[in-house]
Amino acid sequence: MSPAAWAAVGLVGGIGAVARSLLANAIQARAGVRFPLGTLAVNVSGAFALGLLMGAAPGGDATLLAGTALLGAYTTFSTWMLETWMLANTRRRLAAALYVTVSLASGLAAAALGRALL
């Protein structure tokens, strides 16, 4: 990868992280519940968008920038795990189990749907 491509990956990844943060917080605040709907919405929408991208199969730099950098940084595994751990650790084990399974089921379905659409 060229230095310019690396710079673009970093820039686009930073934008993805900011988009995640703003959107997740806005959704969480409006939801008015403790269940982590903000992260769930971001992760599932990101999986859908990555499905669309892979369905379109642009290849090369477009996949790197829009897929690996933008959607990779927009979605998060670590926050998902931290929130699951926090739910389980505050005696909300059913909510924790639900969060893991709903994230996986809807994430997979969203990615498959996105890929089938394009």
Next chain:
Amino acid sequence: MTSSSGGVSRTSRSSDADVEPAGSLRAVSAIDRTAVAAVFAGGVVGTLARAGLLEAVPSAPGAWPWATYAANIAGALALGWVAARTPRGSRQRALLGTGLCGALTTFSTMQLELLEMIDARRIALALGYVLASVAAGLAAVALGRRL
């Protein structure tokens, strides 16, 4: 839960702070620009680290994705550490937690990798990837908090 899902807190204007309880929904809010900058900076570094790992350790579609797996588990470990040591809504949390750990790890790539395993009829591998990711991810968060 709210602040762990993202470090950019929406803070009420000082004139509203007296009448609205902290931590509740706020009608009038302004986004903390320094926190946005911190998430961006952390996001740049996290994304570069993950992209670098993918370049260094490429994996074929349908095969075990070592680079994504390593980035996700390392990021969960780091986020456990960060969450136990930085205050919620702080700029350190925004930079290191939401930005760096959030962007180092990925959910969308993991879902596409699972689809590719299912495409390749490697169902046991897909199940193993899910279970190993969630089990190691949770263990990494717990370990990170104790380090």
